[in-house]
Amino acid sequence: MRFTLGQIPGRPNNAIKTSVIVIASQILFVLFIDMADCATFDNLPTLYQYYTAGGIKTGLSDNQTYFTLNNKNITLFSGALHYFRVPKVYWRDRLRKYRAAGLNAVETYVPWNLHEYENGVFDFGNGGSDFEDFLDVVQFIELAKEEDLFVILRPGPYICAEWEFGGLPSWLLRYENIKVRTTNKQYIEFVERYFKKLFELLTPLQFRKGGAIIAVQIENEYGNTKYGNKPVETAYLEKLKELLMQNGVVELLYTSDTPTNGFSGTLPGVLATANFQEGATHELTLLKEFQPNKPLMVMEYWTGWFDHWTEKHHTRTAEEFGKVLEEILSFGASVNMYMFHGGTNWGFMNGANIDDDSFDNRGYQPDITSYDYDAPLTESGDYTDKYYKTKDIIAKHNKIKVRQPDMPASTERFAYSSIHIISELSLEDLVEQSKVLSTDKVLPMEMLPINNDSGQSYGYIVYRKNNLNISKNSTLKIEGRICDSVLVLINGQLKSRILKSKEDFEGFGYWKLQNGSLNLGNEEYKNATLELVVENWGRVNFGKLYQFNQHKGLWQGNLLLNDHVLTIDQIIPLEFKKKWNNGLKNWKVPIFESGPKLYKAILNVDEPKDTYVDMREWNKGFIIINGFVLGRYLRLGPQQTAYLPAPLLKKGENELLVFEHFSPSKQIKFSENLIF
Ligand SMILES: *[C@@H]1O[C@H](CO)[C@@H](O)[C@H](O)[C@H]1NC(C)=O
Ligand SMILES: *[C@@H]1O[C@H](CO)[C@@H](O)[C@H](O)[C@H]1NC(C)=O
Ligand SMILES: *[C@@H]1O[C@H](CO)[C@@H](O)[C@H](O)[C@H]1NC(C)=O
Ligand SMILES: *[C@@H]1O[C@H](CO)[C@@H](O)[C@H](O)[C@H]1NC(C)=O
Ligand SMILES: *[C@@H]1O[C@H](CO)[C@@H](O)[C@H](O)[C@H]1NC(C)=O
Ligand SMILES: *[C@@H]1O[C@H](CO)[C@@H](O)[C@H](O)[C@H]1NC(C)=O
Ligand SMILES: *[C@@H]1O[C@H](CO)[C@@H](O)[C@H](O)[C@H]1NC(C)=O
Numbered sequence: 001m002r003f004t005l006g007q008i009p010g011r012p013n014n015a016i017k018t019s020v021i022v023i024a025s026q027i028l029f030v031l032f033i034d035m036a037d038c039a040t041f042d043n044l045p046t047l048y049q050y051y052t053a054g055g056i057k058t059g060l061s062d063n064q065t066y067f068t069l070n071n072k073n074i075t076l077f078s079g080a081l082h083y084f085r086v087p088k089v090y091w092r093d094r095l096r097k098y099r100a101a102g103l104n105a106v107e108t109y110v111p112w113n114l115h116e117y118e119n120g121v122f123d124f125g126n127g128g129s130d131f132e133d134f135l136d137v138v139q140f141i142e143l144a145k146e147e148d149l150f151v152i153l154r155p156g157p158y159i160c161a162e163w164e165f166g167g168l169p170s171w172l173l174r175y176e177n178i179k180v181r182t183t184n185k186q187y188i189e190f191v192e193r194y195f196k197k198l199f200e201l202l203t204p205l206q207f208r209k210g211g212a213i214i215a216v217q218i219e220n221e222y223g224n225t226k227y228g229n230k231p232v233e234t235a236y237l238e239k240l241k242e243l244l245m246q247n248g249v250v251e252l253l254y255t256s257d258t259p260t261n262g263f264s265g266t267l268p269g270v271l272a273t274a275n276f277q278e279g280a281t282h283e284l285t286l287l288k289e290f291q292p293n294k295p296l297m298v299m300e301y302w303t304g305w306f307d308h309w310t311e312k313h314h315t316r317t318a319e320e321f322g323k324v325l326e327e328i329l330s331f332g333a334s335v336n337m338y339m340f341h342g343g344t345n346w347g348f349m350n351g352a353n354i355d356d357d358s359f360d361n362r363g364y365q366p367d368i369t370s371y372d373y374d375a376p377l378t379e380s381g382d383y384t385d386k387y388y389k390t391k392d393i394i395a396k397h398n399k400i401k402v403r404q405p406d407m408p409a410s411t412e413r414f415a416y417s418s419i420h421i422i423s424e425l426s427l428e429d430l431v432e433q434s435k436v437l438s439t440d441k442v443l444p445m446e447m448l449p450i451n452n453d454s455g456q457s458y459g460y461i462v463y464r465k466n467n468l469n470i471s472k473n474s475t476l477k478i479e480g481r482i483c484d485s486v487l488v489l490i491n492g493q494l495k496s497r498i499l500k501s502k503e504d505f506e507g508f509g510y511w512k513l514q515n516g517s518l519n520l521g522n523e524e525y526k527n528a529t530l531e532l533v534v535e536n537w538g539r540v541n542f543g544k545l546y547q548f549n550q551h552k553g554l555w556q557g558n559l560l561l562n563d564h565v566l567t568i569d570q571i572i573p574l575e576f577k578k579k580w581n582n583g584l585k586n587w588k589v590p591i592f593e594s595g596p597k598l599y600k601a602i603l604n605v606d607e608p609k610d611t612y613v614d615m616r617e618w619n620k621g622f623i624i625i626n627g628f629v630l631g632r633y634l635r636l637g638p639q640q641t642a643y644l645p646a647p648l649l650k651k652g653e654n655e656l657l658v659f660e661h662f663s664p665s666k667q668i669k670f671s672e673n674l675i676f
Contacts, residue, residue: 436570
């Protein structure tokens, strides 16, 4: 069952209310109609009324083989929704879609790297970072309650999640001996400070205090021994448990891992839950054997899957998805569907995997910007067959009759007409407007003395040598690996190759090649400027513990010119922060030559609508909308379009910038749909 835009599924006879909602939906979802009173079960209690009738005496209990909440039976039908991956304006819409599918809970991670974006500087909404509009976690949890959903909280501090560095702040890497995800004193001190701030806000939102949070996770897949987290430091999990309790967490604590990987990531007396996609009966049987007297919960039932750049887009049929969901619920387990709605890895926030045994970066695989995940709701919030499957299956298994809203109408999308590039800034123009640090040392971005001594977290870093004589047929060598890609320029002209195929990642310019060298050609240069523009393509979120100490830029060895060590003169951080992007000046008439440049176009909008930016005519880079870095693109795919939601647009002129590494197009196109 699919329906077209503007059409409301649900009661067809509710014509007046329906038309009101249709109009409202066309004015963007900024306006919300209280749908509770047009719900199908008007006379039923809400979920909250049902579970809190007679007063709140206790929370979610795992004291028997089934869950109770406030001493009433409950099966959790939960879905993951990461507030930081969805525009705030759409939180209510997505949450209502969850509830309308019959879900009674929403699960979210909490990204430390966004909330403490500089060492000791916090943002929980309106905190001044580029992501402030995505960070009001308190509001998100309150909205979840308003939409009649319980909340399962996964505060990390490590969250994996295909998110940059698994949600850890990059400034941790400034401390030479820090060991993240361990009892390392320095690391724990930072966790302590962050948890104090976070839980000051969140503990009042716990169920027993009248809020929505019913359970809190300790760390994340800490027992993933299959991927080399050995030795698992149980003391670290104990420490986190202690910290949560010290900070006033009173709701149910649990850990989350895949049973077939063993139970080394569990704690005595703390509920263990399961993560998997297939083999539900096998996984749940192992979990039951491990803790026979506790309820069963699948904390991550993977509805689809994510993609790395250059992979084929992963999909999973609704039938396969439904079969396993049915198997889980028939087994008597509760479930959290990961993801029920994936959203977007905005800006530079994609994570990466490491897929081999090397201690360095060779097996690095960055994730795409879309986190569509082939989930029941698409990246832009559309219903899919998996959504309807979920709704049917939950209706069949749910024994608790409470009020449920009708399905909200879909949000309209629009393919704007193509827009032309009107101006450009060369790398030199960008550097002129940046902070230029004088140094002869090749440092990784995290170690730069900027951002209140938090270093550079994201974006690009330029290493520059001035007044250099380069003889004909010279060879530039970079010892070690590049983290993660480099463009080589002499006097502003691109000397490294234009990316054509994924095999190019094995050659000079990319992380896979160790000690890569580049022939600089047959020209001779006097007093030249040599620039190495290095891209941070997203830090690893999933790999072995020792792989978590990952710096970005150049730092693994020397630079050599014809086998002689080459010192540098300057480092220029290109962070592409919103304020800086919006203040860029000296735009030139575009000449569209190869090499890294920033291009500008203006999108005129009457009424902002969701759209996708179609980047199929471009090669590699990222997009900026009204100063905010929207996401990356790559012609090699799989993702070809970038979700641009209406809340990031405004009436009138919108500035769209494209930073292209290699070969620009003269226009930017739009599409109504996500194209893989
Ligand atoms: C579970 O049992 C313990 C020990 O009897 C008790 O202290 C606790 O309150 C119970 N938890 C809930 C949520 O009922
Ligand atoms: C709660 O669930 C258990 C296990 O399924 C069942 O034995 C019990 O009767 C249920 N209690 C109520 C009040 O439905
Ligand atoms: C700089 O960092 C310190 C903590 O390290 C913090 O207290 C202070 O507010 C920060 N200053 C600014 C301007 O952000
Ligand atoms: C570069 O070449 C010029 C002209 O030949 C020469 O004067 C200068 O000393 C050279 N610079 C270096 C660093 O070798
Ligand atoms: C260029 O240098 C390489 C070695 O670095 C050498 O093999 C080759 O013959 C040189 N070519 C020319 C035209 O000098
Ligand atoms: C790269 O260079 C380093 C140091 O010069 C050396 O130890 C290493 O074996 C080299 N690696 C490769 C693959 O050549
Ligand atoms: C070298 O180039 C710089 C500009 O990059 C210029 O200021 C300087 O005068 C030049 N020096 C020589 C010797 O040509």
